Amino acid sequence: MGEWRIMNLDQWLPVFVVLSSLLTGIIIFFLKEEQHGIRTALNMAGAIIKLIVIGVMLHGVFHEQVYEFRLPLLPGLDLVLRADALAMLFVVLSAVLWLVTTVYAIGYLEGSPNRSRFFAFFSLCVTSTMGISLAGNLFTFLIFYEALTIATYPLVVHRGTQKALRAGTIYLIYTLGGGAILLTGVVWLHILTGSVEFTQGGAIGQLGAGERPVLTLIFFILILGLGVKSALVPLHGWLPIAMVAPAPVSALLHAVAVVKAGAFGIARIVYNVYGIEFAADLGVTFPLAVAASVTIVYGSLLALKQDELKKRLAYSTVSQLSYIALGMAVAGPLSMVGGLVHIVHQGIMKITLFFCAGNLAETLGIHHIHEMDGVGRRMPWTMAAFTVAAFGMIGVPPTAGFISKWYLGLGALEAEQPWVLAVLVVSTLLNAAYFLPIVRAAWFGKPPEAWSDDRGAGRFETDWTLLAPPIFTALLTLGAGLVASMPISPLQWARLITQREYWP
């Protein structure tokens, strides 16, 4: 009898994770603008509850506990929420960063209109991201993936300017188009293989050899659909344009949630639907590796040309995101570790950079790199966080970025694909080329007489809600690198996932 009760609770934990932001989002939508106390309380409560539940599940998954929730939606097709190791990787990242970004957003949007609408859809976005991470089959994944598109649109166009609306339209064209292609691929796969659940080691590998050409075609269709959100060249066009959104949106969604959803989807397809061995067997991993490499180099090249800070960071995201795809495409355990752990590392590093960009814009009115001379003296903490994250992107030890690149490089050598190593080296050099000048200008440049829109220094260089998040994530960046060999680090979790994939 006691066991029964525990089993029931296990079933509901994934649902709680999803509901904790769905319910708060719906309530916030109906709040009036002035009720910011309740709104803040709801936001924080939802985030904290979510983290607690996730902590419990994390512990359980480590000990191979199963948390699964099923809801029959169609005859023969269920909505499945299952917490496995890969899911927990993404869930923890998203939940922690959601909490941090909520704090940041409260500070950033102080005094601007439509905050209830903003936070309502913000919560819906997080709900969708939770659903994406916890999805147990392609059908469920698709549902939350498309829900994410709809939930992000009001945030992209939040300011309501012509520029924002135009950006929103382009964003939709790309993401809805990708979604339609993804839908076609998923339905087709369903017809061939029935309802396929995500299985460690891949689910369809045992299927008929005669279907191989069709399965290959479906793989490309699926990657094409997912490639929009994971910003694979040439499907990346929406990402720089979506930078017109407010900084919290760019930070969480377009640096972490939306783009990671695409990369996460590719991970699920490669590891849990096709299975890494079957995928390599089909020969689909090599084209994926090429596409990823092209994206890495091309994104970095375009980043060099940008003067607008957020645009440079956007192209950097395009480039860095494909490290993950590259890690998957180079079919080997070490590179898998590198790619998976980069999901976490890139997230925390990039969000730091975007937080800092937001601080510069909000406090000093700085949007372009040429305006950043000497800003390190005015805003030292912000620029310190920026510097740490930038070094992480370049791959300087002991930051997190170094760990990812190390494993990717080792994995390339292990899989006997040294050209990948060359891509990594080139990319590192390019990263340095577009990050180091910013750092140098900020610390060693000559500051102007006054900045264009100086909001004035309070007790700290800017509001504490804008300062604490980037410092926190910068510390995480350092921490993830320093404690990499300890059991609680993202790296060890990535190794756990790899272990369960290759030897289930």
Added chain:
Amino acid sequence: MNGIVSIPWVAWAVLFPLASAILSFLLGQKRVLWAGIPGVFGTFLSVLLLSSQVWQQGPQRYAIGGWRAPLGIEWHVDGLSIVMLLMTAVSGLFISIYAVGYYSRQSRGHKHSNNLFWPLWLFLWAALNGLFLSADLFNLYVTLELAGIAAVALVTLTGGQVALSAGLRYLLAALLGAMSYLMGVALLYASFGVLDIRMLSALAAPGPAVFISATLMTLGLLIKTALFPLHFWLPPAHANAPAPVSAMLSGLVVKGSFYLMMRLWVEVFPSSLWPIGGQFLGVLAGAAILWGSIMALRQGSLKMTIAYSTVAQIGYLFLFFPLASPRLFIAEGEVSGPGLYAFWGCVYQALSHALAKAAMFMAAGNIMRVLGHDCIGRMDGVNQRLPLTLFAFGLSGVSLMGLPPSGGFVAKWLLLKAALEKEHWGLVLIIVAGGLLASAYVFKVLKHALAQSSQNDLLERVPPTMDIPTLILATLSLLLGFTARPLLSLLTRGSIF
């Protein structure tokens, strides 16, 4: 399976609206709601109770007055009928609540009287319920005509020149279609001597008379359902009617003639009609989806956009014919197969479209009430004044686009499965393209609504009886995404498959 029902909820489902229609007409303008509201709730309850009867006991048959066919009129409820009845009941309930608010205070320039709306709407509801319950061809004709005339009268309620000409065009098309249908019925009766659908399905055999009557009836029903290219009457009629009328026309009335087409093709017409006829209808359906969506995108008026969207969505319904196959109802107990998916998909599409489109037209009515116009280009910033309405519009748009989690998504999934299994690549592309085009025109409206605007010309407030039913219907169309299992199993209860 055919039992004598203990309490004939079947009869009440038609009697309630009919009686309250007459009563509300007699009571005059001041007290029209005294008969209208009870009529609405009574009908809704009757349908609910009827559906629980069908769920437990299977299909029901009821002879009015105890007189059996062929001279008597019999009513037959099976899975398909009851699902259609539920669709009408749920939409009808919320449209009625909306209408109470709509007519409680008229905005200037749109004054027309309440006392005709309620009798006509209840007549329409009675006719639709009768349509879904009829078991013989001629009674179907009568209910079809009744529904058509009531619908035309509702369109012309505002009385202006535009509404009158739209209504006349609708009337002529409806009568033309009905005449064609009746001629087909006459030919069928001449060939086989029976009108009852069940008996006909046993007797019907291929032959020249059957083919001609099939053509006549199909063409008549195509005009009534406004399938491309016979859709000319629909956009002006649906766009220029009062908001609650547009909701019921787009959501419910077009589904009536579609339901009839489904029944006739599966149960009466011989299966040799399907290969060529099905493909032909498929071509028309595809053209409807593309043409309707493109025209919707080009409109400057919100209601015209939504009306053309209906033209496109009707195309989705007609995808049933190229994708299903009549052999399905021979192999009972088969859970998978393209025909079954097409059937489920199209019925689910009808369901979610009814709810979503009604909600959309109601939202448009709210916007018009507040702004005084429905020009999309001048709707900047309306989200600030009507957040609930725009949210409802967005939700129903999600269902229309076929995005998860909504009823429209379930329908799209099922239709895509059917199309991919039959390897009908053209239809796959069209289904996907239709969804994307729908996103285009939905987000075109949302874009303007979310834009910044400094205008603060709030003409009028919108009463909660107008705001809340819109939101509820839109939410229901979203929730349909989660209720597929029970609804689909209700659908297959003793039904045509």
Added chain:
Amino acid sequence: MNVMYLYAVVAVLLFVIGLHGVIAYSHLLRKIVALNIMGSGTFLLLVSIAYGRPEGGPDPVPHAMVLTGIVVAVSATAFGLALVRRLYSETGKPYLPNGDTEKSGR
């Protein structure tokens, strides 16, 4: 049996003439009259079916259909005529306004 064929042919002829009238003429009264002619064709066919049964006298079912059909047709015609009169009093022309079917309304 020749009589039957005559009735059938006439009925179909009436139907086709009516159909042509509805589509070809733009004057609204003509359209409505044409619809009625179509109806007459159908009713004629139905009545001739009733006549065609050799044993037991005429078949009552088509009679019922025709009666109902006439009632429906008359009411629909009356309604249509009322609408035409209203339209005429609003616009002064007994024609449907042209060109407003595919363009945006308002």
